[in-house]
Amino acid sequence: MLNGLGSLRTISIIGLFGVLGFSSAFASEPPASEEPGSVSVRMYQLEGSLPVDDPNSSQWDSVPGSEFNLAPQVHWPPRIQEVTVKSVKAKGVHNGQELAILVEYDDPTEDAGDAAALEFMVGDKPAHFAHGQEMLQVEGGPVNIWFWKKESGQAVDMSAKGFKTLETQPRQDVQGKGVWQNGTWKVVFSRLLKTEDEQDVQIEPGEWKSVAFAIWDGAIVDGLVKEKGGQKAVSTWWYIRAEPSADNSIFGWVILGLALAAAFELVIVRKLRKGQSV
């Protein structure tokens, strides 16, 4: 019996170290490097205020980003065969109340028509990435578009469910700030994680949402704006998530599991020893 209890004491100590090991290994520290071949944007949780007005804030340096290729918009006319911006980098942060997404891309010239947009699915129904246009075999859902333009210097909160349905929402919840420097645009979009507008995407930490990107190079070429309206660089759907807070209650359940397993062993060993000694 003493032998059995000694073993269980050892088990408990090792189990405790195991739990501590779990805790440290899975603490929500952001990884140090950018993700190659990104499929998602992770909005990391920060304490305090977010760099919503400063695309060059050093706070962004501590956050890893993602990069997504862009394609000319060829899905519907007016098409475009060649676009200036071939890829876009994105970083995200949130503080439990508010979120900020930094979009960064190369554009050799600063023009009034330069613009950037984020698109999100809204609600439970999936939507086609092209403005949530109508699917022929099944009903899709609407999209929420955050559109920033250099000319106005602001972001506009918009909605669409199909072509020619894009409209500015009556209630505006999105802010935007862009800075062009040395051939690079950095645009920060910010908003509350949750709003009271049913036309908006609602961000719940830990929940994956779908996001797409669009960029316009507003350079004037031969007297015409190079990219405007449907002529733009686009991505299809990728994923975005506000990273959840670490849930330490899990480790309580792990300790309970360890304790129950050890108790089960104790009962079995005792029973076997009694059975043999009888």
Place this chain on the structure above:
Amino acid sequence: MKGPIISGAVILAGVFIFLKFLLPLFTAPLPASLIYLYLALALSGIMIYGTMSAPSLEAMMGPVYRFLSGQGQSGMGHMARLAVLVMFPLLVGWQTYSSLAPSDLPPAENRTIHPAPPGEFVGLSNPYPKTPENIMMGKGLYAAYCSPCHGANFDGKGTAAPGFNPPPADFTDPGTIAQLQEAYLFWRIKKGGVGLPVEGMPWKSAMPRWEEELPEEFIWKIIMGEYDGAHQSPRTWEEEE
């Protein structure tokens, strides 16, 4: 005394090796869930056989009971018992963590690449003869409307291709149009990405709905041009019979 346990382990290992490695030499590989099911059935059979009588029960479980009770053990036996007693709670703890920890990965996408077309497109055949003139016209239309994404060489490497997810289809790949009937291509070209059913979710296809811009004649001839340019042949009803 250890005979039944070792025999049982050998039988289980044999069943696993047969299902996992030998069977796929003759037929399609079994899914892991089915292999586990067969292993569970084999284990059940071994347990039933081993517990049919008091002597067989003692032969099978006696060594296990003596090992766990620890009486009379020393040296390696003692260490092995200790290791088992330590590992079991750790395994339970790990399993608890694994089942409760939230997934860190984006949702898996189970997109069906070639979903079934609507009934109205099944069985259609190309109404235009495969003459050199029609094929040449199809290739010209392909160059104008399709090649920016699907590539001048029909290989999915058009100038716009790097930005698309999923990438444009590579028609030279035997796994694409060579597996499909012309009617299927007619549906996909005519209706585009918005024609996809639920199985095609998430709806990322940038394929235009060409019926709004091109007459059906152009679409049929583009199909001809695609097969000819990619050196592939359409799947036909005759091959399926």
